[in-house]
Amino acid sequence: MSSLSVMSLITKLAAIIAGIFTQPTVYPTSVMPQDTIVDFIVVGAGSAGSVVAGRLSEVPEWEVLVLEAGGQPPTFTKIPFLHFASAFPNVSFVNKYPTIAPKYSSQFGVLTDPRYTTGKMVGGSGAINQMVHNRGNPQDYDNWAQLGNPGWDWETVLKYFKKSEDYRSPMKPRDAPFRGIGGPMSVQKLGWMPPVGRLAIQAGMEVGLPEIDYNTDTKIGSTILQLATRNGERESSADAFLMPNMQRKNLKLQINSQVIKIILNKNNDAIGVKYVHKNKVKRVFARREVIISAGGADTPKLLMLSGIGPREQLRKLGIDTRVDLPGVGQNYQDHVSLRGIGWTIHPNISSSLLEQISPSAMLRYQRSRDGPLSVPVGMCASYLLNVHNPDEPTVPDIQVFLFCALDGQDYGLFSLSGYQESVQEYYRPTLGRDGFFMLPMLSRPKSVGTVTLKSRNPFDPPVLDHNSLSHPDDVELMVKAAKASLKLGNAKIFRRALGAEPLKKPIPGCAHLEFQSDDYWRCFVRGMANVMAHISGTCKMAPDSDPMGVVTPRLIVRGVRNLRIMDASIMPQIVSGNTNAPVIMIGERGADLIKEDYGKIKL
Structure with missing residues (x-):
C-alpha cells in the first residue's frame, strides 16, 4: 500500500x-x-x-x-x-x-x-x-510603538491579552497580574506528556534556565507550553x-x-x-x-x-x-526553524504513534478528555534564550522547542512525508526508534519576502516568496541556535534517565565539512531550515x-x-x-x- x-x-x-x-x-x-x-x-x-x-x-x-x-x-x-x-x-x-x-x-x-x-x-x-498560546515578548510591542504606532505598546496590549483569556492552570503569585480569568478563550498548560517532556524543566535548569511563564514579563527560561484548549478539546x-x-x-x-x-x-x-x-x-x-x-x-x-x-x-x-x-x-x-537535531533514547520509554492511538488511549480520552489524544503530537516544551545579543541579555533572540518524538519514529509515515530522498536517507537510522529532537527558531528574523499576485483571477493562489535566510545575520544566529540546542539535548538528566544519545551522522551535502564545526552548521542550516508558516x-x-x-x-x-x-x-x-x-x-x-x-x- x-x-x-x-x-x-x-x-x-x-x-x-x-x-x-x-x-x-x-x-x-x-x-x-x-x-x-x-x-x-x-x-x-x-x-x-x-x-x-x-x-x-x-x-x-x-x-x-x-x-x-x-x-x-x-x-x-x-x-x-x-x-x-x-x-x-x-x-x-x-x-x-x-x-x-x-x-x-x-x-x-x-x-x-x-x-x-x-x-x-x-x-x-x-x-x-498546534494550539500554542504565546503572546511574544513585551519588547515586541514597545518596538511597534517606537516605530510610530501609539497604542500598541506592551502596557496597552496586555489589557487585551488578559481580556480574551480564561487561564485555567495553576500560577505563581507574581504571575497573576499578567493573566486573564473568565475571558472567552481558554488557555492552559500542556497536560499529558511522555517522559521526555516531564524532564524538560530539569534539563533547562542544568544550563541555567529557570522555569518561567512565558506569557508574563519574564523573558529567559524554560517553560511547558500553554495551549488554547478547553476540557481536552481545541478551542x-x-x-x-x-x-x-x-x-x-x-x-x-x-x-x-x-x-x-x-x-x-x-x-x-x-x-x-x-x-x-x-x-x-x-x-x-x-x-x-x-x-x-x-x-x-x-x-x-x-x-x-x-x-x-x-x-x-x-x-x-x-x-x-x-x-x-x-x-x-x-x-x-516568518519565523525560520531548523530540523534534524535529534537524540535516540531507550526503547519503549517514549510514546510511539501506535501507543498514542491505542484503545486504552482512546478510552482515556473518552472518559476524562486526558492522555495523548488531548495534546498536539510532539511539541511539549520550549526554551527561551539569548545567544547572540549581549546588549540585551534579558531579551531572547531564539526559542528552542522540545519535540517529545523523533523524526522517523513513526517509520516516516507522517514525519518524513514529502521529504526528498536524500533527507529521508539521513533519517533512515532513526526509523521506528524512540527519541526526541530540538527545533530552534529565530525569534526576530531579519530576512523579508513578498506576496504578489499570480494573475487577475481571484481563485489563483498568491505568489509567496518568504526569502528566509537571505540576511546573513539570520544564518549566523541559527548556527548559534543549533549549538545551544545541542547543549540542551545533551543535558545529563536526559542521558541518565532516558539513555539519550545524539545523532552523530553528518547530513548528506555537508559530510565534506568537519562535523559540527561552524562551517558544517552553516551548511546544515542552509540545507535544512524552513519557515514556520507564521x-x-x-x-x-x-x-x-x-x-x-x-x-x-x-x-x-x-x-x-x-x-x-x-x-x-x-x-x-x-x-x-x-x-x-x-x-x-x-x-x-x-x-x-x-x-x-x-x-x-x-x-
Whole structure:
C-alpha cells in the first residue's frame, strides 16, 4: 500500500475517532439576499475575524456579517492529537499555497512540494494549528510603538491579552497580574506528556534556565507550553467568540463565500464587497465599514485584486490602480526553524504513534478528555534564550522547542512525508526508534519576502516568496541556535534517565565539512531550515512618514475610508513567538478602536 493510501485510510480513521469521541461544532449560518446592506462586513472567520465580529455584535444596533471562504470545521479538528490531519493530501478545509523555491534555505530540497498551509473553514488557521498560546515578548510591542504606532505598546496590549483569556492552570503569585480569568478563550498548560517532556524543566535548569511563564514579563527560561484548549478539546477563536454569540440577531455568518473584490465608490470609500457563493457572484454593502481579516497571504491578495497596492505590479496585470500603496504584499516576515537535531533514547520509554492511538488511549480520552489524544503530537516544551545579543541579555533572540518524538519514529509515515530522498536517507537510522529532537527558531528574523499576485483571477493562489535566510545575520544566529540546542539535548538528566544519545551522522551535502564545526552548521542550516508558516507583516501598520506603511495605527487602510485590516498582516515586525495569540489580541484591540471611533466606548 502506498504512503498516500495509508494517509487516506488514517484520515478516514481520524474522522471515525472524532465522530465517536466528540460532537461536531455546527455554526448557525445564513444566506444573504443579493445587495444586502449591513453595518459591518468582516471578511474571514479566522483567529482575528471571529474576535472582531463577536465583539462588534456586542453593540445591539450594529448589524454584523461575517463572510468565510470555507465551510464548517471537520469534527476531528476538535481533538488536539489530530492537528496533523491538515497535512493530508486533497483535504478541502485548508488552502495549500505553493511557495517560490527558496534561494537561501531548504537547499537540500527539504520538501518535494513546499506549500504554505492555511485554514479554510470557520476558525481559520486557529482550527488546524498546534494550539500554542504565546503572546511574544513585551519588547515586541514597545518596538511597534517606537516605530510610530501609539497604542500598541506592551502596557496597552496586555489589557487585551488578559481580556480574551480564561487561564485555567495553576500560577505563581507574581504571575497573576499578567493573566486573564473568565475571558472567552481558554488557555492552559500542556497536560499529558511522555517522559521526555516531564524532564524538560530539569534539563533547562542544568544550563541555567529557570522555569518561567512565558506569557508574563519574564523573558529567559524554560517553560511547558500553554495551549488554547478547553476540557481536552481545541478551542479556536471561532469557538470562543463566534459560537457563543450566534444567537444574537445582529450577528450573521455566511460560509463558502469567497470575497473577490472590495467595492470602492468614486471617492475611494469602501462600500461593500463582491463574493462568490454557489458559483454566483453576489454583493453585500456596508453602512459603516469593511474589515479584512483574511490573513497574511490572502489580505494583501484581496487588496491588490481591488486595485489597492503597488501601481507597477497592478499595471502589469491590467488591474486599475485605485490607491497606489507600494507596501501591500511587502515586508513578508516568518519565523525560520531548523530540523534534524535529534537524540535516540531507550526503547519503549517514549510514546510511539501506535501507543498514542491505542484503545486504552482512546478510552482515556473518552472518559476524562486526558492522555495523548488531548495534546498536539510532539511539541511539549520550549526554551527561551539569548545567544547572540549581549546588549540585551534579558531579551531572547531564539526559542528552542522540545519535540517529545523523533523524526522517523513513526517509520516516516507522517514525519518524513514529502521529504526528498536524500533527507529521508539521513533519517533512515532513526526509523521506528524512540527519541526526541530540538527545533530552534529565530525569534526576530531579519530576512523579508513578498506576496504578489499570480494573475487577475481571484481563485489563483498568491505568489509567496518568504526569502528566509537571505540576511546573513539570520544564518549566523541559527548556527548559534543549533549549538545551544545541542547543549540542551545533551543535558545529563536526559542521558541518565532516558539513555539519550545524539545523532552523530553528518547530513548528506555537508559530510565534506568537519562535523559540527561552524562551517558544517552553516551548511546544515542552509540545507535544512524552513519557515514556520507564521506569515506576518504584509500590510504593515506604520505612521504616515513610512512610505511602505499600509494601515494607520487605528488599522485604517491608507487612502481608503471605511476599510480596516485586522490580522497578522498589520504587524510592523513579527512577534517573538507563535502568532495566534497576538492575532486574537489584534482583533480585540481593533474592535475597541472601532467602538471608540463611533462613540460607543472611551479608551
